[in-house]
Amino acid sequence: MDNNSLISVKDLRTWFELKRWGFISMGFVKALDGVTFDLKKGEAITVVGESGSGKTTLLRTLLGLARATAGEMIFGGRKIDSSDERDIQWLRRQVGFVQQDPYGALPPFMNVYRILKEPLVVNKLPAKEHEQRIRESLEEVRLIPLNDFLPKFPHMLSGGQQQRVVVARALLLRPMLIAADEPVSMLDASVRVEILELMGKIQKDYDLGVIYVTHDLSSVRYFSHRAFVMYAARLVEKADVKDIVENPLHPYTRMLLNAIPDPEPENATRFRDIPPGEPPSLINPPDGCRFHPRCPRIIKGLCDTEQPPEFQPAPGHFVECWLYK
Ligand SMILES: Nc1ncnc2c1ncn2[C@@H]1O[C@H](COP(=O)(O)OP(=O)(O)O)[C@@H](O)[C@H]1O
């Protein structure tokens, strides 16, 4: 096993059973359906994909909040059995979670001090360390002067400040990985870049592993080394950010990039354009390549019948597409 590896995931699947009246099985939502990747210690990756492609499920599975149905996950050298409560408890301590909606993520009846103290108490950190950890985390996210922020309740903070508290809470237990689920999509455009830059700085300062999930391909450059493109519950392209942006190979990645009108930060609000057509159902995904009903380059008789395996047309550049056979 590579000493430098933080996460190694093979053929990970998370399926949710659909039930009528609570007991009649209506099939499965295959929200993660064969995902394989490695993340090195201190490496930051962006996972980009349209709404409903399984991004949140990927993070929830890595956090142990959703249980993997099949596949293998090794985290920090430890093999995780998603049915073993001890593994899941251990895993949760290693990952700091930054949720999409900061207001929903913060308990409304607690002030910032109590919000930050709680994980320390739950995880039984020595009481004499609490004060210092809380102060350090708040300084890290620039909520200063601290004494102004500690007594405040979430509704007294702006969206950007709330998300800073969420990031501070994610850092408290000194995790090995930060999992950030569209951390700026619900914030005003004016504070998005600030929060992304803050996260990029924290990633570098602590040499943290980061998985940043977004529907917005143009925000990859803020702190990612590599980018993964997710489509219909699979990672269809994985490469260094530069290669994804300058030399995208998968027809879906090309469509996503074409949908970005301008990569300049001041246009950071114009990310919502998405390629024409609908992503497929995850209950009955299409046969063959899942992108084939939308693909301008479909090879009939192949793409519509056989799932493309992963090809590696250039070193470190992986793509699930028959064009690269
Ligand atoms: N707990 C759940 N039970 C049933 N279906 C779910 C559950 N969580 C997510 N899904 C479904 O899985 C699919 C992927 O959802 P999600 O991971 O939230 O995608 P994304 O974050 O990319 O928008 C969606 O069809 C969603 O409805």
Ligand code: SF4
């Ligand atoms: S495998 Fe075929 S349908 Fe799928 S993206 Fe490649 S060319 Fe298009």
Ligand SMILES: [Mg+2]
């Ligand atoms: Mg999501």
